[in-house]
Amino acid sequence: MKIVTWNVNSLKVRLPHVLSWLAEHQPDVLCLQETKTEDAKFPLDEIQQAGYQVQFSGQKTYNGVAILSKLPASDIQIGIPDFADEQKRVLAATINGIRIVCVYIPNGQSLDSDKYQYKLTWLTALHTWIKNELQQHSKLALLGDYNIAPEDRDVHDPAAWVGNVLVSEPERAAFKNLQQLGLRDAFRLFEQPEKIFSWWDYRMMGFRRNHGMRIDHILISPALACSACNIDKAPRKLERPSDHTPVWADVG
DNA sequence: ATGGCTTCATAGTGAAGA
DSSP states (O other), X not given: OEEEEEEOSOHHHHHHHHHHHHHHHOOSEEEEEOOOOOGGGXXXXXXXXXXXXXXXXXXXXXXXXXXXXSSOEEEEEESOTTOOOSSOOEEEEEETTEEEEEEEOOOOOSTTSHHHHHHHHHXXXXXXXXXXXXXHXXXXXXXXXXXXXXXXXXBSOHHHHTTSTTTOHHHHHHHHHHHTTTOEEGGGGSOOOSSXXXXXXXXXXXXXXXXXXXXXXXXXXXXXXXXXXXXXXXXXXXSSOOSBOOXXXXXX
16 A cells, blocks of 8 residues: 655645645555645545545644545544544544554644643653554554654754754654654665655745755554655645655555 | 744734744
8 A cells, every 4th residue: 555644734725736646646545734624624525536535634724634545444533532632633544454643743843832842742642542553453554744853864954953843852752652662664664865855944945955854754563564665855846835745655 | 143935814914834
């Protein structure tokens, strides 16, 4: 199965990009983050006409997640169980025998912000839940915008980012804790070129200068085989792109 | 240099993202 994660930064604005990417690549599963779309305004018809079923959990202005799939989705879970959170950041479903968990992990803003504490608390709740999910689903993929660059090689200029969110030690420790559940970073299962990123700042010609970060990830459980994982930079070159670009993996 | 873009909600700017 070809599974994909893409933070689209407004599904309303990016719908043409999403539809053309689906038509070209025909993924089995596409997880979206930052749809910024209320459920009542979700573009259901357009996505169904493209040949996809879709689950979604959104809100106005911020956050919002969706899972598109060619095959039916069952056992839908919205949000992290037993974790009160008004922000729509989590959606899970079982598709073709694989537990797909789509996450939009909080950004954190800055290390001294309340939002950073929220991020760390959120990551602890995610770990507890995923540990439990793994006991029920041996084949599991945790895909999304993690807002964490796991290592310095995932940052264009590590020195410039010291002391910032996305790279702080507690965040990286939370990422490692997920790996200690047996989850593997699909991208790092393969030899990769240097300076490969999934997000670039809109400002200061970030993309043209490859001033980016690898913060969108696909973690897969031990029972899930993986034959390829890559980042598709093409959508970042389009008119009015998202600041993130798709990350995909072939798993089964 | 704490900005630089982009989005959304809003009707001139402000919040938030990363």
